[in-house]
Amino acid sequence: MASLRVRVAGVELENPLMNASGLYGSKPELLLRVAEAGAGALVTKTFTYMPLPGYPTPIAVPVECGLINAVGLRNTGIDGLRNLLDRLKGVGKPVVVSIAAASIREAEVLAAVAEEHGAALIEVNASCPHSPVHGGSPARHLRLLGAVVEAAASTTTIPVGVKLGVMDNLVDVAAEMLERGARFLTLINTVKAMKIDVYTRRPVLGHGVGGLSGKAIHPVAVAAVYMVYRELRPCIIGVGGVEDWRDAVELMLAGASAVQVGTATIKGLHVFREIVDGIRGYLEKEGYRSVEEIIGAALA
Numbered sequence: 367m368a369s370l371r372v373r374v375a376g377v378e379l380e381n382p383l384m385n386a387s388g389l390y391g392s393k394p395e396l397l398l399r400v401a402e403a404g405a406g407a408l409v410t411k412t413f414t415y416m417p418l419p420g421y422p423t424p425i426a427v428p429v430e431c432g433l434i435n436a437v438g439l440r441n442t443g444i445d446g447l448r449n450l451l452d453r454l455k456g457v458g459k460p461v462v463v464s465i466a467a468a469s470i471r472e473a474e475v476l477a478a479v480a481e482e483h484g485a486a487l488i489e490v491n492a493s494c495p496h497s498p499v500h501g502g503s504p505a506r507h508l509r510l511l512g513a514v515v516e517a518a519a520s521t522t523t524i525p526v527g528v529k530l531g532v533m534d535n536l537v538d539v540a541a542e543m544l545e546r547g548a549r550f551l552t553l554i555n556t557v558k559a560m561k562i563d564v565y566t567r568r569p570v571l572g573h574g575v576g577g578l579s580g581k582a583i584h585p586v587a588v589a590a591v592y593m594v595y596r597e598l599r600p601c602i603i604g605v606g607g608v609e610d611w612r613d614a615v616e617l618m619l620a621g622a623s624a625v626q627v628g629t630a631t632i633k634g635l636h637v638f639r640e641i642v643d644g645i646r647g648y649l650e651k652e653g654y655r656s657v658e659e660i661i662g663a664a665l666a
């Protein structure tokens with residue numbers, strides 16, 4: 367049988383699939399369900415140092431081609447992160463902790479807590495498209511981001527990566543993050559988007575602008591992974607609009623070592639088993655012995 371084992375920055379996963387941050391990642395009982403559903407790793411919601419209340423409702427609106435959300439990084443802060451990780455002890459799958467820091471000190475503390483409480487990897491969320499601090503304005507934000515990544519990476523012994531969104535200078539920013547100590551990149555986050563109600567003549571979301579996820583952004587994610595892998599050959603976790611095994615394989619062919627599933631999990635966690643089985647079937651039909659053989663194969 368073809369092997370589905372992959373490594374992300376040296377951490378071994380039984381298969382390349384994980385939930386995307388923000389979906390099933392804020393409560394231990396939900397992440398335990400993701401584990402049971404067959405994901406190879408579990409990803410927490412993004413945690414900040416202080417709790418955040420999130421944006422006013424409505425926080426999400428379905429559109430034809432996906433979902434627009436502006437949750438506003440609602441989370442229970444560093445104490446919530448500790449509790450979550452303690453309740454995941456013994457889960458038997460690597461836990462990826464997503465953090466967002468507004469200062470070097472916050473990055474150090476969040477990273478230290480993540481490692482002490484059992485995280486296998488840390489994903490620095492730098493790409494929330496509707497947050498002024500954690501992804502909003504690139505220039506100011508990127509200066510801080512480099513320092514945040516460096517601080518997290520030098521505080522811990524576990525690999526630290528950065529989650530980046532689509533932007534014109536994505537390859538340059540990715541290169542800079544790798545120089546500052548990032549051991550993997552997660553690509554991509556949601557894409558800035560908005561829906562207006564034609565009768566109220568007002569934005570539908572409480573925050574106005576949000577981020578588009580789901581099917582519509584899949585080709586955008588494939589291009590982002592492909593371009594960054596082509597130039598830099600880093601370890602990449604691909605994410606964006608993955609709904610079935612073909613989408614996951616496509617991201618891996620573009621250069622991703624692992625794949626996250628976000629919006630598609632809303633329809634049910636059975637998606638993990640279906641994608642895992644589908645990838646295995648593809649590998650066997652195409653004569654591969656290991657899923658690692660297809661990583662970046664579109665560039666071979």
Ligand SMILES: Cc1cc2nc3c(=O)[nH]c(=O)nc-3n(C[C@H](O)[C@H](O)[C@H](O)COP(=O)(O)O)c2cc1C
Binds near residue numbers: 386388580606626
């Ligand atoms: C409701 C919702 C909440 C999200 N919250 C986070 C978050 O806290 N941190 C983060 O890095 N990404 C967050 N994301 C972005 C996803 O992790 C993912 O990058 C994006 O949705 C694209 O993947 P998808 O098309 O499979 O959903 C969120 C997405 C959605 C739909």
